[in-house]
Amino acid sequence: MGIVALALIAAAPMRASATDPENRLEAAADITPRTLALGALGGGRREAADHRGRVVLVHFFATWCEPCRPELASLDRLNREMGPRGVEILAVSVAEPEMRLRRFFAEQPVSFAILLDQDRAASRAWAIEALPSTVVLDRWGVPRLAVRGDLDWQRAEVRAALDDLLDETEPRRTGGDRP
Amino acid sequence: MTKDIHHSHPLHRRHLLALGGGAAAALLARPAFAQPAPALFAPKPGAWRTYEVVTRVELPAGDAQAWVPVPSVNEAGWFRSSDSTFSVQGGEAKLVADPVYGARAVHARWASGAEKPVLEVTSRVQARDRAADLGKPEGGSPLGEADRKLYLSATDLIPTGGIVKTTSDRIVAGKASDLDKARAIYDWVVENSFRNAATRGCGIGDIAAMLTSGNLGGKCADLNALFVGLARAAGIPARDVYGLRVAPSQFGYKSLGAGSEVVTKAQHCRAEAWLDGHGWVAVDPADVRKVVLEEPPGKLAIDDPKVAAARTALFGSWEGNWLAYNFAHDVALPGAAGPKVEFLMYPQAEIKGARLDCLDPDGFKYTIRAREVSV
16 A cells, blocks of 8 residues: 555544544554654653654643644554554653653553653754644654644544554655665 | 742724735824933832732642743842742652753642542742833843744744744844844734734733734733734844732733732733843733723723823833743643643643643632732
């Protein structure tokens, strides 16, 4: 399946959701592999490259961003259900103090890593124009899908797109490392 | 240590955005500028009022630093930053200033063994209503080249190119003078943005993200930054003025004043645009949207008389029940382990190198009290 075919542009059925039903997971405009190495909430350092072989969602958010908050719950459910099958979520907090994040996630815990982009260097390098935004990397670290705005990660076509990436056995674009 | 200091910021909203200012304006009622709105809200320069503001920071442990903004604005017509004093328990403190904007703060440090670190800063300011007669240029000095450059420049969250420029170009198309352009931008922000009660603090002011997402909801740091960015993109010097509401509105607007002496969460930023012949002109579209949302009974129509009066007044004037801290963006706190702050309006602190949440004064913890005093 080509990358264009992966673009999910068909209208999704309307349903009750806290997320914006108009937002779509689409083919990534820029498929240049990018690095991501940031300190993590609670200590340690995480790199996207450490997760080669898995489909990685690099999710940029802020707790002050209203649509970001329900999407974190949606991502948490995705992680619990697809994490064991090879999906990794790296949630990048953009320019927020660590203490605020500790308090927020103490009240709304999530099962994935929170990375700290305190000076916006990572969000700039990834050309993030609005929060929330998510870039999906294939198993070779190549950006393949992206969504600007919040998304219901339980939608069938979203899950199907992630399944397609998990099923790939060879890189579809040059520039990535083999898992 | 105590030290005296002396010295001399629906119709579907995406649809509205796509329509642009002119078309969107036509869809909504607007105040008739040719027929003055009722004088429900009409600040005029009058007597100076003196306020004393006390900011108290209490930290749970040592190995800590705190930065408390000190009023740093002196504008002959409407605001005087007078003396400030500060005291610190168990540590040391000094006055520091941002090298770009001159925004001052008291910076305190406590060693690892310090118990119950406390910093208290007391500031006195004088303020009065301001109003520009926009129908009659008053002359005056031109804006200096350094200030013109500074207040036309992009900041980290206020770019002046890209979608900000294209949006600005669309809004000011057909407008010849800076006054007409600035008013068009003001009207566009009033008509296309909205106050979002769920926004934490005063918002963050990421205007490119707002325009890109089409979500023009927020609070003063978002909505007035939007005005500033769009004005700068149109070639009009503009600046945020970060401050604090310190007294009730004398016009009876509950939404536009402090409700009590405790003003810990009463931060409010305004904006100014430089118009040749008039100087810096007061602009506050965010407060128009605050009146719409919050003025009793709440959720007022854009053509409600209270809204219309505020909208007419808040392009050119504002009330002197508010303290101005500074005009600063992207402030590097001296000695801080954490990143620059987008603006310096809240007390800031770090413990063991970790930045505290300035929007959580109860957990921080800090309190701010303000009272009007006789001279």
